[in-house]
Amino acid sequence: MSADLAHIRQIMAEADCLYTDAQVEAAIDQVAEAINGELAESNPVVFCVMNGGLIFAGKLLPKLGFPLELSYLHATRYRSETTGGELFWKAKPEISFIDREVLIIDDILDEGHTLSAIIEFCKHAGATKVHTAVLIDKQHDRKARPDLKANYVGLPCEDRFIFGYGMDYKGYWRNAAGIFAVKGL
Ligand SMILES: O=P(O)(O)OC[C@H]1O[C@H](OP(=O)(O)OP(=O)(O)O)[C@H](O)[C@@H]1O
Numbered sequence: 746m747s748a749d750l751a752h753i754r755q756i757m758a759e760a761d762c763l764y765t766d767a768q769v770e771a772a773i774d775q776v777a778e779a780i781n782g783e784l785a786e787s788n789p790v791v792f793c794v795m796n797g798g799l800i801f802a803g804k805l806l807p808k809l810g811f812p813l814e815l816s817y818l819h820a821t822r823y824r825s826e827t828t829g830g831e832l833f834w835k836a837k838p839e840i841s842f843i844d845r846e847v848l849i850i851d852d853i854l855d856e857g858h859t860l861s862a863i864i865e866f867c868k869h870a871g872a873t874k875v876h877t878a879v880l881i882d883k884q885h886d887r888k889a890r891p892d893l894k895a896n897y898v899g900l901p902c903e904d905r906f907i908f909g910y911g912m913d914y915k916g917y918w919r920n921a922a923g924i925f926a927v928k929g930l
């Protein structure tokens with residue numbers, strides 16, 4: 746079914762801006778600094794988690810000043826909805842990372858089922874260590890595991906449905922330059 750563009754435009758018009766473009770850029774700078782300080786000798790394989798991780802990865806990677814290999818994977822469980830369902834692997838990693846350190850880059854750690862499954866997959870597939878970087882860590886007590894944390898976090902956010910910087914509302918507004926919360930959600 747095609748999207749109702751009037752509704753999509755209204756979502757943006759009514760949204761609350763949680764972080765401006767400048768605030769997100771500053772957070773990405775800090776994540777890059779931390780990763781440069783810790784992974785410079787790791788020779789990692791970096792996986793961008795499609796689709797949401799695309800913008801964060803695209804902004805972060807040029808700020809990393811050490812050798813790495815880049816690939817992608819695609820696991821999804823929201824599929825244009827605002828609540829998550831079963832995790833579906835659209836594309837598993839193709840590049841070999843046996844006996845390598847891995848860095849996973851995604852837009853958001855929400856309930857964490859996605860990141861948790863990706864971490865397990867990488868460990869089972871032979872990664873020596875799995876590092877994770879997310880732009881946003883949503884604050885609530887519904888994490889898949891209570892101890893689930895990303896190694897690198899750009900910004901915390903309140904427990905609302907958000908979009909922008911890779912995150913979508915019904916497939917739209919991944920391109921929004923800032924982090925926005927949907928009115929009423
Ligand atoms: O922590 P969780 O509750 O598991 O949610 C986080 C995941 O959900 C989103 O992906 P989505 O399923 O929307 O796929 P997409 O990026 O292709 O839209 C987001 O990009 C994360 O990968």
Ligand code: HPA
Nearest residue numbers: 855905906907908912913
């Ligand atoms: O709040 C969210 N917004 C967009 N995508 C998401 N995937 C998990 N949580 C979210």
